[in-house]
Amino acid sequence: MLHTALLMLCIGIFAGVMGAILGIGGGMIITPIVTLALGMDIKYAIGASIIAVIATSSGSTIAFLRDDVLNLRVAMFLEIFTTIGAIIGALLTGAFNPMILYVLFGALLVFSSWNMYRKLRRGQEVLKRVEPDKLAEKFKFNSSYYDKNLHKQIDYQVENIPGGAAIMFGAGLASGMLGIGSGAFKVMAMDGAMKMPLKPSSATSNLMMGVTAAASATVYFFNGSIKPEIAVPLALGIIGGATVGSRIMQLLPAKIIRGIFIPILLYLGLQMILKGFGVTI
Amino acid sequence: MSEKKATTREEMMAVEIVIGKIMRIGVFLAATVMIIGFAMLMIKGTSGYPGNSFPTTLSGVVSGMSALKPYAWMMGGIYLLILTPVLRVVISIYAFIKEKDYLYVKITSLVLLILIVSFFLGHR
Numbered sequence: 001m002l003h004t005a006l007l008m009l010c011i012g013i014f015a016g017v018m019g020a021i022l023g024i025g026g027g028m029i030i031t032p033i034v035t036l037a038l039g040m041d042i043k044y045a046i047g048a049s050i051i052a053v054i055a056t057s058s059g060s061t062i063a064f065l066r067d068d069v070l071n072l073r074v075a076m077f078l079e080i081f082t083t084i085g086a087i088i089g090a091l092l093t094g095a096f097n098p099m100i101l102y103v104l105f106g107a108l109l110v111f112s113s114w115n116m117y118r119k120l121r122r123g124q125e126v127l128k129r130v131e132p133d134k135l136a137e138k139f140k141f142n143s144s145y146y147d148k149n150l151h152k153q154i155d156y157q158v159e160n161i162p163g164g165a166a167i168m169f170g171a172g173l174a175s176g177m178l179g180i181g182s183g184a185f186k187v188m189a190m191d192g193a194m195k196m197p198l199k200p201s202s203a204t205s206n207l208m209m210g211v212t213a214a215a216s217a218t219v220y221f222f223n224g225s226i227k228p229e230i231a232v233p234l235a236l237g238i239i240g241g242a243t244v245g246s247r248i249m250q251l252l253p254a255k256i257i258r259g260i261f262i263p264i265l266l267y268l269g270l271q272m273i274l275k276g277f278g279v280t281i
Numbered sequence: 282m283s284e285k286k287a288t289t290r291e292e293m294m295a296v297e298i299v300i301g302k303i304m305r306i307g308v309f310l311a312a313t314v315m316i317i318g319f320a321m322l323m324i325k326g327t328s329g330y331p332g333n334s335f336p337t338t339l340s341g342v343v344s345g346m347s348a349l350k351p352y353a354w355m356m357g358g359i360y361l362l363i364l365t366p367v368l369r370v371v372i373s374i375y376a377f378i379k380e381k382d383y384l385y386v387k388i389t390s391l392v393l394l395i396l397i398v399s400f401f402l403g404h405r
Contacts, residue, residue, distance in 0.1 A: 058365040065301030083395040210366035215399040217363045224337045228355035
């Protein structure tokens with residue numbers, strides 16, 4: 001009992017630090033540990049993952065709000081598309097072959113890993129258009145943040161809002177139908193499609209993923225998927241880890257964060273594609 | 282133009298700081314309830330429930346908490362944690378009203394509405 005709790009606490013700290021830095025949920029490490037190492041039913045792994053997402057989100061958002069790294073307007077605007085996608089996804093469960101979906105979304109993640117790699121090679125972080133995007137102006141998305149690594153205020157613009165909204169809708173569909181991709185797709189939409197710098201993208205993803213997860217978390221809470229002896233030490237570890245991680249993230253150069261992202265997105269993508277072909281790792 | 286931009290930024294800072302403070306209280310409260318539950322579990326050595334069971338209804342959690350059952354406190358803390366993102370959306374609406382940014386009052390209210398709809402869909 002105490003052994004399991006300590007294990008979950010340590011995993012939580014690690015998942016919280018990484019999740020806060022990258023803006024992703026941590027289900028990919030929690031699921032195998034709960035199912036394989038603890039030998040529990042997959043439903044408890046899903047319940048634990050959902051709690052992990054919320055704990056990461058709430059733990060890190062405190063610092064990201066205080067330090068003004070995230071973009072609240074972008075978060076709320078895109079949240080509409082994710083939550084609608086999630087509802088439609090949940091209603092459509094069973095209408096599509098999940099195998100095809102896993103392969104499709106997995107391929108998307110592999111592509112975004114490649115995209116991150118290209119961006120890393122090019123080395124340009126901030127979009128500077130002479131003529132700001134009209135929709136971005138209308139919705140007051142263009143903003144700035146203080147980069148603690150570069151020690152300066154970075155003004156940034158965003159573009160391609162329809163593209164970002166479409167990916168967010170897809171991300172919602174994926175999480176509604178398959179219960180996956182809480183953060184990876186969100187970063188893909190903001191950093192990839194909308195050209196928002198990586199740090200605000202990841203911080204904004206952190207804020208959003210908790211909101212998206214909260215809706216389904218109540219369902220899991222009431223159907224008994226959330227086991228207190230797993231979820232509580234995990235959540236406590238994550239809150240601590242995410243508090244630290246949200247500070248580390250701001251000090252890291254964007255290049256390093258991107259460097260961590262590339263293998264993780266590739267791994268997530270391949271894991272999903274393999275699952276589509278019936279192989280679970 | 283630049284002056285207008287500066288005001289928007291300052292307003293946004295104020296909004297974010299208020300939400301951040303309330304979030305901290307929410308997370309702190311959830312963590313405290315979880316820690317109390319976990320400490321009780323360690324001290325008492327029993328969950329307060331037979332076998333592997335634990336409370337999964339709100340009334341069950343509340344009555345268990347008043348009976349000082351460790352698992353009830355732990356589940357209560359988890360439930361408070363689940364509410365923190367919803368709290369974030371609610372305060373954001375209030376903050377945007379205060380900043381008189383009515384476009385975002387609408388957008389954020391829509392998010393809350395969708396959340397409520399998905400909540401009820403999940404309970405069918």
